[in-house]
Amino acid sequence: MSQTEIKASSATLDRAAPYAFKKTMKPSTIIRWTLLFMGGILMIMPIVYLLSTSFKWSHEIYNLQIIPDEPTLDNYSFVLEDGRFYNWFFNSLIVAVSTTVSAVIFDSLVGYTLCKFKFKGKTFVFIAILSTLMIPTEMLIIPWYTMAVEFGWINSYWGIMFPGMMTAFGTFLMKQFFESVPDEFLEAARIDGLNEFQIWWSVAMPMVTPALSALAIFIFLGNWTAFIWPLIVTNDPQLYTLPVGLTTFSVEQSVEWELIMTGAALATIPTLIVFLVFQRYIIRGVVMTGLKG
Amino acid sequence: MANVILKKLTKAYGKTEVLHGIDLDVKDGEFVVFVGPSGCGKSTTLRLLAGLEEVTSGEIYIGDNMVNNLEPKERNIAMVFQNYAIYPHMSVRKNIGFGLRTSKLSKADREKRIDEVAEILSMTDLLERRPSQLSGGQRQRVAIGRAMVRDPSVFLFDEPLSNLDAQLRTQMRLEIKKLHQDIGTTIIFVTHDQVEAMTLADRIVIMKDGHIQQVGTPNEVYQTPKNMFVAQFIGAPSMNMLAGQLDGDGIKLNQSVKILARPKSDTKDVSIGIRPNALRIAEEGDEVLFEGTVSIIEPLGAEALIYVNLGYAEVIATVHGYVHPKPGEKVKLTAVKEEIHFFDSHSGDAIY
Ligand SMILES: Nc1ncnc2c1ncn2[C@@H]1O[C@H](COP(=O)(O)OP(=O)(O)O)[C@@H](O)[C@H]1O
Ligand SMILES: [Mg+2]
Numbered sequence: 001m002s003q004t005e006i007k008a009s010s011a012t013l014d015r016a017a018p019y020a021f022k023k024t025m026k027p028s029t030i031i032r033w034t035l036l037f038m039g040g041i042l043m044i045m046p047i048v049y050l051l052s053t054s055f056k057w058s059h060e061i062y063n064l065q066i067i068p069d070e071p072t073l074d075n076y077s078f079v080l081e082d083g084r085f086y087n088w089f090f091n092s093l094i095v096a097v098s099t100t101v102s103a104v105i106f107d108s109l110v111g112y113t114l115c116k117f118k119f120k121g122k123t124f125v126f127i128a129i130l131s132t133l134m135i136p137t138e139m140l141i142i143p144w145y146t147m148a149v150e151f152g153w154i155n156s157y158w159g160i161m162f163p164g165m166m167t168a169f170g171t172f173l174m175k176q177f178f179e180s181v182p183d184e185f186l187e188a189a190r191i192d193g194l195n196e197f198q199i200w201w202s203v204a205m206p207m208v209t210p211a212l213s214a215l216a217i218f219i220f221l222g223n224w225t226a227f228i229w230p231l232i233v234t235n236d237p238q239l240y241t242l243p244v245g246l247t248t249f250s251v252e253q254s255v256e257w258e259l260i261m262t263g264a265a266l267a268t269i270p271t272l273i274v275f276l277v278f279q280r281y282i283i284r285g286v287v288m289t290g291l292k293g
Numbered sequence: 294m295a296n297v298i299l300k301k302l303t304k305a306y307g308k309t310e311v312l313h314g315i316d317l318d319v320k321d322g323e324f325v326v327f328v329g330p331s332g333c334g335k336s337t338t339l340r341l342l343a344g345l346e347e348v349t350s351g352e353i354y355i356g357d358n359m360v361n362n363l364e365p366k367e368r369n370i371a372m373v374f375q376n377y378a379i380y381p382h383m384s385v386r387k388n389i390g391f392g393l394r395t396s397k398l399s400k401a402d403r404e405k406r407i408d409e410v411a412e413i414l415s416m417t418d419l420l421e422r423r424p425s426q427l428s429g430g431q432r433q434r435v436a437i438g439r440a441m442v443r444d445p446s447v448f449l450f451d452e453p454l455s456n457l458d459a460q461l462r463t464q465m466r467l468e469i470k471k472l473h474q475d476i477g478t479t480i481i482f483v484t485h486d487q488v489e490a491m492t493l494a495d496r497i498v499i500m501k502d503g504h505i506q507q508v509g510t511p512n513e514v515y516q517t518p519k520n521m522f523v524a525q526f527i528g529a530p531s532m533n534m535l536a537g538q539l540d541g542d543g544i545k546l547n548q549s550v551k552i553l554a555r556p557k558s559d560t561k562d563v564s565i566g567i568r569p570n571a572l573r574i575a576e577e578g579d580e581v582l583f584e585g586t587v588s589i590i591e592p593l594g595a596e597a598l599i600y601v602n603l604g605y606a607e608v609i610a611t612v613h614g615y616v617h618p619k620p621g622e623k624v625k626l627t628a629v630k631e632e633i634h635f636f637d638s639h640s641g642d643a644i645y
Contacts, residue, residue, distance in 0.1 A: 188378040193366035193395035
């Protein structure tokens, strides 16, 4: 075959390609997309109702139409003019940011140690940490509470935060990620004269930033939306976190759903910001860990 | 600058001893290459020297100081790893300067030192780049720069060229050799590639299973190998090795073939070793050493390797690349007496 012939035949192949591609829209593909679409609707409906309700008058909230008959911003001005909202928002921010910073640092410190050092009892420590993953939070609440009472941590930020200052899950996650950092990097730094803490901080940590970001997001979201423990450990409304505080909109006279929904809508803003800022990382993180957020 | 002395060095991981008493004297400014098959303990030796692993027994001296109990950073050594261990999140300048982080130099002096090193390695243009924007050879040069910047008294290299393609490896080999000539620092270099060892070393240390087999200049280990292992490890293709028995005035290789040579040996079982390039096709009047049939030919361009079936063994010979016998042809081979080696078949030791 001559050169020109080869070129000609490949050109026809190229042109045929788009048609061949269209044909692959098989019934299975259609079913798959339909299912995904239905799943998507299911996921988004609660949020749609949340937003919709936040724009409704109280007499309209049991009316399930999505666009309110008479939309109103009253709920927003009520919530935003209520000092308690800022108070709770601030509490949530303190708690979520502190636990995130603390957990990211300690989880990676412990994960790094378990991954890169040899010492007696290492396997035991690791298994002990892992086994706490198998205990559901509900079972831990009573011991936590007893502990909080004993130490006088009821009604304090520390009381809300202490169970989450370090997480078994994060430790495990970081240990796995540090496996991907070759020992040669650490050894090179050791020869260069860095101490072990410096090696961890300035060599190992920068090499796992995607994992750190993903972990930070998981922990932030988890703490921002935490409800049961903050509810149990606080009884002073001054110290409520946002999710706990929002429910008090409902206990005063009647259930004021439109206010709860408005507060909840406002509460999603920080999570949206966190998500938008770290979006690239969370997707990478989820892909890498195979975890659901 | 410093000499390095290893005394009866052993290393065990758990109950398994992997180094069984290494004794070595490396002179100041010398380029010593450790070579041996994978798993023979080359890296372990280097890591003990660097202080990355603890010595099980024995002593290490660097420049007259016993360093067994010193931290890596206190030994004034620098190490270049196989996988270039340069930090992906830092520019070349930061990578090279990393080794100076703990030094007492002023910022300006540090920058000056980095520029000097970059100059020596001709990487001045690349200083602001990220490692991901560099080729394999350039990355390895950054790693070398990082090692140089602190001006250590000993350089340790652990297979630094293994990840490079053949052409680059040859080029970097030359650069490392030049670098050594320029700066004159003691270098201990590990490789499994005997060509690398031959071309780079002032002295070669050949290791096997945690033992040193021989220490010598490239010519010494090639021309007077101490045992069968060294003889066959150094040089490619490997030395032909044929087992025989002392018998009267020569060595019997089989019923009818006898090599007329009489090495001084205590045992009757003697092997003879001849390098492929020591064998040549016999001409009229030459004393014929081997007779056989060519089975396979491997052309290499200027030369060709012929595999000759002798009936009782097979030998490889290097022949002219343009004019050589064809498969199936009968050939007669000869060699210069001086290039025939003898070994004790039981202990493997060379007989001279
Ligand atoms: N950390 C370790 N734990 C246990 N055995 C090891 C360790 N490092 C190396 N070894 C063993 O020691 C021997 C020598 O290894 P090494 O020095 O890396 O060989 P090489 O000559 O290929 O560099 C090998 O048998 C290897 O399996
Ligand atoms: Mg090795």
